[in-house]
Each structure stands twice: as C-alpha cells, then as structure tokens.
Amino acid sequence: MQRTVLEQVEPVAAGVVSLVLRGAEGPLAPWEPGAHVDLALPNWLIRQYSLCGNPADRDSYRVAVRHDRLSRGGSEYVHLFLRTGRTLEVSVPRNNFNLLPAPEYLFLGGGIGITPIVPMLATAVEAGASATLVYVGRSVATMPFADELRAVYGDRVRIYATDEHGRPDFAALAAALSPRALVYCCGPTSMLDAAETAFPAERTHIERFRPAVKEFAPNKPFEVRCVRSGQTIQVSADESMLDALNHARYRVPSGCREGVCGSCEIAVVDGEPEHRDGIGAPPGRMYCCVSRALSSRLAVDL
Template identity: 80%
Template structure:
C-alpha cells in the first residue's frame, strides 16, 4: 500500500466528487490509462476506483466517486465524512482494462464509467489516433467531466443526455468504424449488453461495475497445495479459495470479492482452475475470490 494525503475534494457533477490524493512519501507508483486502485477508507472498507487524472503526474492520483443511494458504506462515507488532509492508504495500480495500440478508437462511457475512459481518450489523441468519445448519462449536470471534455476535445466528444435525446444508436456507430478500430466501453450493465450486441466481439473491450450473473455446477470441496511452503489447504464446498487461504495463514489481498477488480490474483503451477471471474485470467493465474477447481490445484505460495 502507498500512503497518501487527501489533498482536494471537488464536486464534478450532481452526486459525484473528485478526490486528489497526494503522495505522502514521494512519487506514487506509475500507472497507465485503464488502471484502478484500492482505496482503504477510514471506516474499514476498501473500494476500487479508476484513476482519471494524468499518468504523467507522479505526485498525485485522481479518482471520482458517485454517491450511490444504495451505498454499502463506501460512497456514503466519501461524500458525507471524508475531508481534506486525511491520510489514506492506496494500493499499487492494477490494470485489467489496458489501452491497446490502434489507429482508431471509439470510447463509450455511461455515467461514472467515464473515469477509466477519460485518460484513454487523452492518450489516444496524443498518439495521433482517430478517437471519438460517446458519453451517455441521465442529464449533462449528472455527467462528470462532460463540459471539460467537450472544451478540450471539441467534436471528438458526443454527449447524450438520455432525458433529452435517449441513447445513441450503437448499431449506427458500429457501421461507421474502420476495420482496425477498437471499442472501449464502461458503464451500467444494460449499456454494456447493448454494446456487446452492436460491436464486433474482436474489437470490443469492456469494464464492468458488477459481475455478470452466471450459473455454475455445484461447488465441490478440493485441495490447494501451496508448493513453496509444502502445505495443503482443504477448501470446503461452502467457502471460497480466498477465505481458505486466508484462514490458513496466507494473507492474499482482496477487494471486490466478486471477480471484477483483480486484487486477489494468484499463480497456478498445476491443476485446472474453474474460472468464474469477469476479467479473464491470463494463463497460469486465477482470481481466488470467486474461482475454484474440481480437483487439486498447485499454487505458487
């Protein structure tokens, strides 16, 4: 974890504030567009937020937090109780939503989903790519950074307040893309489903707020053999691999516990994991908060 000081809190839309976290012990860890961090709040909760500032600024991180009426305690604390000057611990950045090289991009943001896409648009424009942002929200007043982005990028940014215009036609947007274009989309589940239906799968990259509801075979107990320490940890059907490892004395970091943030990634050196995450674990890795196995796993622990 990195120690920071909450340097600045600023409203950036109805129900959304921006937090600037200044490094308390020198430069902060580098990051690239699409990265997020875990923010440890003083009420003992940890929440994940996309970095939406300038990657070249090693002195501070910027995130934006929307107030959720059904808050489980994270956004409520940020909006009602967090004050400037507060020391806060922040994880090293993780990136499961990397911006790949391309000559053309379409960025599609829904509400607070603008946060990972804002630095992506800046990077794409700086690289000389053809880049367009389609930004969808209830009203312009409720859309963080909308006016700032329009002022900076002009016609590259198309804002769609749904109260006035409804949603854009994704099928028409897809028809206007070149063959090498990549589409990056972040927003509510309904918008992501529409994007999946409209854009070619090979060029579409999504980041989700919440996991997709899936069905799996009933959980079975299995064993996790920790190769470096020589211990075997039993994992009961009713517990997660993450909990079993933590209870056995292996302090695996965790954040969302839903398979969307990637903080609990571990290395697998033998056996076949049953991947249940929404990120797409790379070969030899798994996210142990949700993923399991039907037989023994050998872990690099």
C-alpha cells in the same frame, strides 16, 4: 500500499466528487490509462476506483466517486465524512483494461464509467489517433467531466443525456465503425451488454464494475496445495478459496470479492482452475475470490 494525503475533494457532477490524492512520501507508482487502485478508507473498507487524472503526473492520483444510494459504506463515507488533509493508503495501480495501440478508437462511457475513459481519450488524441467519445448519462448534470471533455475535445465528444435525447444507436455506430478502430466501453451493465451485442468481439474491450451474470455447476469441495509452505488446505463447497486461504493464515490481498478488481490474483502451479471472474485471468493465474477448481486439487504458489 502507498501513503497519500487527500489534497482536494471537489464536486464534479450531481452526486459525484473528485478526489486528488497526493503522495506523502515522494512520487507515486506509475500507471497507464485503464488502471485502477484500491483505496483504504478510514472506516476499514477497501474500494476500487479507476484513475482519471494524468498518467504523467507522478505526484498525485485522481479518482471520482459517485454516491451510491445502495452504498455498502464506501461511497457514503467518501461523500459524507472524508475531508481534505486525511492520510489514506492507496495500492499500486493495477490494469485489467489496457489501452492497445490503434489508429482509431471509439470510446463509450456511461455515467461514472467515464473515469477510465478520460485518460484513454487524452492518450489517444496525444498519439495522433482518430478518437471519438460517446458519453451517455441520465442528464448532463449527473455526468462528471462532461463540460471539461467538450471544452477540450470539441466535436470528438458526443453527449447523450437520455432524459432529453434517448440512448445512442449502437447498431448504427457499429455499422459506421472503421475496420481499423478499437472500441473501449465502461458503464452500467445494460450499456455493456448492448455494446457486446453490437460491436465486433475481437475489437471490443469492456470493463465491468460488477461481474456479468453467469451460470456454473454447483460448488464442489477441493484441495489447495500451497507449494512453498507444503500445506494442504481443504476448500468446502460453501466457502470461497480466498476465505479458506485466509482462515489458514495466508495473507492473500482482496478487494471487490466479485472477480472484477484482480487484487486476489495467485499463480497456479498444477491442476485446472474454474475461472469465474469477470476480467479474464492470465494463463497460469486465477482470482481466488470467486474462482474454484475443476480438478480435485490445485497447487498454487503460496
């Protein structure tokens, strides 16, 4: 973890604040557009937030937090109690939403899902790519960075306030999409589901704050052999692999516990994992907060 000092808390839309976290011990770890960090809050909660500042700025990170009415304690604490000057620990950035090189881009941002898109758009424009942003929200007042984006990028940005203009026609956008363009989308589940239906899967990249609903076979118990220690852990049908490892005193990091942040990634040496995450584990890896085993035993690098 990296020590930072909360330098600025600024309202950027109705119910949304921007946090600027300055490194307390020198330059912060580098990052690229699409990355997120774990923020350790003083109320013992850890929450994941997309970085929405300038990747070239190694002195500070910027994130934005919407006050969720159904908050589990994270956004509520940020909005009601967090003050400048507070020392906060922040993880090294992780990126499950990498911006791939392309001559053209269509960026789709919905609500607070605009946060990873902001540095993506800046990077694409700086690289000379043709880039368009379609930004959707309930009203302009609730859409963070809307005025800033329009001021900087002009006609590249199309704002859709659904209380005035309705939702954009994704089918029409897909029909007009250049064969050279990549699509990047982050926002509420309904928007992401619509994007997956409308745009070519091989050129569409999506980041979810919540995992897509999927059905799996009933949980079965399995064994986990920790290769480096030689210990074998039993995972029962009613517990997660992460919990079983933690109970056996293996310090596996975790954040969302929903299979979308990637903090609990571990290496699989043998056996067949059942991937239940929402981001797509790399070969030979798995996210043990939600994923299980198709084989009776897994061997992992612990």
